[in-house]
Amino acid sequence: MKGIAHAKLNLTLHVTGKRxxxxxxxxxxxxxxxxxxxxxxxxxxxxxxRVEGAFSKTLPPVQDNIILSILRLxxxxxxxxxxxxxxxxxxxxxxxxxxxxxxxxxRLATDYLGCPLPNNLxxxxxxxxxxxxxLTGKPSMVKGIGEKITILDNFxxxxxxxxxxxxxxxxxxxxxxxxxxxxxPQTPYPSGGIKSEVITWLREQRNDxxxxxxQLCPExxxxxxxxxxxxxxxxxxxxxxxxxxxGLFENYTQVSNAAVVINRFAPEWWVxxxxxxxx
Numbered sequence: 001m002k003g004i005a006h007a008k009l010n011l012t013l014h015v016t017g018k019r020x021x022x023x024x025x026x027x028x029x030x031x032x033x034x035x036x037x038x039x040x041x042x043x044x045x046x047x048x049x050r051v052e053g054a055f056s057k058t059l060p061p062v063q064d065n066i067i068l069s070i071l072r073l074x075x076x077x078x079x080x081x082x083x084x085x086x087x088x089x090x091x092x093x094x095x096x097x098x099x100x101x102x103x104x105x106x107r108l109a110t111d112y113l114g115c116p117l118p119n120n121l122x123x124x125x126x127x128x129x130x131x132x133x134x135l136t137g138k139p140s141m142v143k144g145i146g147e148k149i150t151i152l153d154n155f156x157x158x159x160x161x162x163x164x165x166x167x168x169x170x171x172x173x174x175x176x177x178x179x180x181x182x183x184x185p186q187t188p189y190p191s192g193g194i195k196s197e198v199i200t201w202l203r204e205q206r207n208d209x210x211x212x213x214x215q216l217c218p219e220x221x222x223x224x225x226x227x228x229x230x231x232x233x234x235x236x237x238x239x240x241x242x243x244x245x246x247g248l249f250e251n252y253t254q255v256s257n258a259a260v261v262i263n264r265f266a267p268e269w270w271v272x273x274x275x276x277x278x279x
Contacts, residue, residue: 001112005104006036006277007089007162008096008134010240012205018181023129023145027185029152029205030130031139033160035274037089037101041108044082053087055097058168069127070102071109073118081112090270092168094240096130103134121147138279141189154193157278159249161258162239163227164270165219169243177212202235202248213242219269220245226265230258248276 009031017025037053049062059065067083083105089097110117117135118124124131129146139155142148186205190197214221220243227236227247232254236247249255255273263271 001041001108003039003104003108004036005039005089005097005100006032006034006137007274008032008100008130008240009160009246009276010094010207011202011237011246012186013207013209013240014186014205015178015181015183015208016185019145024175024181025144026142026146028142029139029186029189029202030133030142031155031276032100032137033162033274033276035088035162035272037097037104038086039101039104039108040084040086041081041105041112042084043112044080047076047080048082049085050082051085051087053085055087055089055091056085058091059087066098066102066128067105070106070124070131073120073123074106074110074113074115077113077115079113081109083108090164090166090168090244092170093164093244094169094238094242095162095244096134096240099128099130099134102128103131103137106135139276141186152189153279155278156195156198156276158276159252159255160274160276161227161230161233161247161249161255161262162244162270162272162274163223163247163262164244165217165223165266166268166270167217167219167243169213169217169220169241171241173216174209174212174241177215178209179212180208183208199234199248207238207240209241210238213238217243219243222266223269226262227258230254230261233258 014027141150
């Protein structure tokens with residue numbers, strides 16, 4: 001059994017408040033890309049998790065992997081298996097790699113074991129606030145601390161270029177550096193299903209975490225400037241708490257050309273052409 005843990009993008013991210021328990025309230029449009037990590041499940045006498053791939057060495061020890069935390073939510077029912085993770089998504093990159101790996105592992109495991117997916121959102125958000133939307137794997141509006149999800153049935157296949165400075169950005173440090181936590185929410189999402197209206201709407205929204213990340217990782221501002229200079233890029237923004245930025249383009253040729261230009265400008269950066277999955 002195999003699957004792809006598609007990288008998650010926060011196309012918008014408005015921080016609208018902070019709860020007494022320290023969790024931040026968000027208002028965000030989340031989408032997923034064709035690019036991602038690969039996960040394989042095989043029957044085995046005992047459970048094991050093996051990690052390979054470009055970013056495997058930057059992960060925490062296997063015993064601390066979020067995959068193990070989420071698999072504790074299900075009953076093994078006397079069957080065991082091994083998981084092999086091929087890690088292609090950068091770590092601490094604002095792309096939800098760990099959460100997507102965990103939810104894919106959960107799907108593969110429940111299919112193999114013949115048991116239902118856990119339906120307690122509190123259990124999921126206690127492990128990771130973005131786990132509920134990652135479990136859907138669909139373009140969604142996300143509010144609260146990640147538990148309020150509205151799936152968008154008709155989104156768009158946007159060509160996208162992902163760029164990361166190859167430096168981890170720690171979410172905790174970003175939120176600690178956030179000066180204002182009570183920001184305006186998103187304006188209403190256009191309901192007409194017209195691509196040009198969605199593009200206009202996206203441009204009018206924000207990522208409230210960009211400013212603190214500029215202080216923690218100044219390369220992010222440079223990446224955004226580079227993306228905005230590329231032909232056909234109609235929106236450049238940081239995803240999540242950073243440090244990956246994305247550029248949305250008019251067509252795939254422009255994405256490929258931009259990737260070449262940015263690779264030449266900064267060969268030390270991680271650059272990945274892909275597309276947003278519409279559903």
